[in-house]
Structures are given as structure tokens and as C-alpha cells.
Amino acid sequence: MNTHGITIPEELLPRDGRFGCGPSKVPQDAVERLARLAPTTLGTSHRQDAVRGLVARVRAGMARYFDLPEGYEVALGNGGASLVWDAATFQLIEERSWHAVLGEFSSKFAGLVGATPWLEEPVRAESAFGDRPAISGVSGVDATCLTHCETSTGVEMDLQRPQDGEEGALVLVDATSAAGGLAFDPTQVDVYYFSPQKAFASDGGLWLALLSPAAIERIERLAAQRHTPAMLDLGSALANSRKEQTLNTPAVATLALLADQVEALEAAGGLTEVDAACRAKAGLITQWADARDWAAPFVADPAARSGVVTTIDLDERVPAATVSQVLRSHGVLDTEAYRKLGRNQLRIGTFPAVDHADVEALLAAIDHIAERLA
Ligand SMILES: *Cc1c(COP(=O)(O)O)cnc(C)c1O
Secondary structure, eight states: OOTTOOOOOGGGSOSSOBOOSSSOOOOHHHHHHHHHHHHHHTTSOTTSHHHHHHHHHHHHHHHHHTTOOTTOEEEEEESOHHHHHHHHHHHTOSSOEEEEEOSHHHHHHHHHHHTOTTSOOOEEEEOOBTBOOOSOOOTTOSEEEEESEETTTTEEOOOOOOTTOOTTOEEEEEOTTTTTTSOOOGGGOSEEEEOTTSTTOOOSSEEEEEEOHHHHHHHHHHHHHSOOOGGGOHHHHHHHHHTTOOSSOOOHHHHHHHHHHHHHHHHTTOHHHHHHHHHHHHHHHHHHHHTOTTEEESOOSGGGBOSSEEEEEEOTTSOHHHHHHHHHHTTOBOOBOOGGGOOSEEEEEOOTTSOHHHHHHHHHHHHHHHHHHO
């Protein structure tokens, strides 16, 4: 029960009620495997084999899962994707960057670069939220900053090196919610960075970055030239990663869940199959919305719709905040829209760990609520 007096029948409820866009569902069987690993690993030295073995599994698992080309490396450290933004101002952006600005996360990164005194004012290519800018006009910059999935709006960008880019410019991709769920060609990117608590169904606290040889060259050169706070030093993070370590004590449970999940996704058929499964779940939601006169996909262009984050606008007769609240009172969690977007909207994560049948159940539950509200 809830303040609206709506009860959703048990048989309409998803088996697992976690639909958030990060943090997102952590599969219970992975938590059970973590519990079995705990006595030999949690609370043990991160300089010994148990924890270094987890780092090694994560790095090798990522290289296989993303089919990284020769010379690409996987770096990681503490701090989450937000830390990579700060680190990029020291060791990835040389003078001037270009930013696709299409939502809250991409705006935040561009804003932070704009406030950095040793960098030039960045170029911002903005689009209305719910759409995406074209990757053009990127001459005169040394870094092109893209967002694979703009988590605040549910827009996906195609990852391509710009046609008119400078020789040697790096492509930096915030893939925080996309990584693991959406396929892409790694030769088109230089730094593909993310956190483990979204598509990788782990917990927060770490950042990971897939680095091309050109990115490694840039990092090592700028690390030697610019004084960098130790926690933001990507050169040092890379050197530690090569030794299957992190600069300081890592989030060990996060590492263990991440190693488990990347191997589970490989066993599920690899990135191409996982991408297709995520898109099938997202497709259920958009088709469902298209078939109702009180719901519509927020992202108008089907080609720009993310396979892992779906945003649905509702008609004023069906207040989204009420729908989410009724769902929450039944243990169906985190369907609220991104707060600052300020729309009458639901946002649903269809990450790899979310079951197809649970998405179907969620939609039936929303219908049940809407029938009682409208
Ligand atoms: C969640 C998110 C972030 C921030 O990740 P943290 O791990 O909290 O630092 C950055 N960018 C995008 C696109 C995100 O979805």
C-alpha cells in the first residue's frame, strides 16, 4: 500500500525490482559468490595474490570482452568516472578540447574543463536534451569528448573518430553507463572510461579506462610535464595497473563483483550478444510506450535511443512521480527520471543484469497503476 491506495497484484510484480540507471542491479548469485570468496579475499592485503588476482582477472576480462586491439591497455584506480574528468584536465587534454554536450553528465565534464585555468576554453557542441550533436567542427582541438550513453536523457552517441579532426587528437569517451552493455569499435576511441556500478553490475568507487597507444603516449608525456596530484595521476595509475595493483587500497568487493560480471557477460555470448539483449529489453519499453496514448519515448530519433537507459515521457493524467512512488512502495525501485531534467518522465535501466521478463512485468505493473490514475 502507499499514499495513493494502489496495490499492484503480486503476479504483476517483477521478480527483481531494481531498474536504476546506476547504481544498478547486482545479481544475487554474484553476491553469493562474493560471500564465498570473502574469507580468503575481503579484508586481505591488496599487495598479495588474492586481490592482485582480481585486478588481473578484471584487466584480462576487459581486454577479451572489448576485443581490444594490440597495444591497448586497461587502467584502473579509485574514484569513479568523475575522477577521470579531473584527471583528464591534467594528462589527457593538452590545450583545448571539443565536447558533445547533450545532458547533465556531458555538461558537467565540459564545465569542469572550462573552469581549468591551464586549459583553453573548450568548444561545446550542444544539442537539446533528448537529442545529440553531430561530431563536426572539431579542428583545432587535441581531444574530442563524447558520451556513449548520456545517462540523464537516454541518448546514445555513435562512436567514431571525427572526419575533420586534427592528426593526433584523442577521442575520449565517457562510457560510464554504456560500458559492458553497448557494442562499439575500439579502434574509433582512445580513452573509453567508466565505473563498475552500471552495466557491469558491480558496486561504485572505481574507475576503469581502456587506453589506446596514442592515449598512453599522451598520458606518459603530460605526466612528465605537468605536476599532477597523485590521485589524479593517470601515468601512475597505469604503472600500477600493469603490476595488477592500484595506487592505494581499492574497493575489493567492487573488484570481485566486476571480475565476476565481465566473465559472466563473456559466457553469455560476449559484447555483440549482450548488446542485442539490452536493445531487445529497451525495445520492449519503447514499443509499449508507442502503443499507449499517455506515454511516448522522450528520445524522438530511434537511432539516438540508448540500449541501456530508456526515458519515457508520460501525459499529465499520469504523474510519473506517483507511478514511481507506487512502484517503490512495492519494492520496484529507481524508475524516477533524472532529477534535473524536470520532466514528467520515467527512466528505466535495461542493463545486462536486468531480466527480460522483469521488464515485461514492470510494464504490466505500470499499466495497472496508470489505469487507476487516469
Ligand atoms: C554515473 C555517471 C557518471 C559518474 O560516475 P561516478 O562513478 O559516480 O563518478 C559520469 N558519467 C556518466 C555518463 C554517468 O552515467
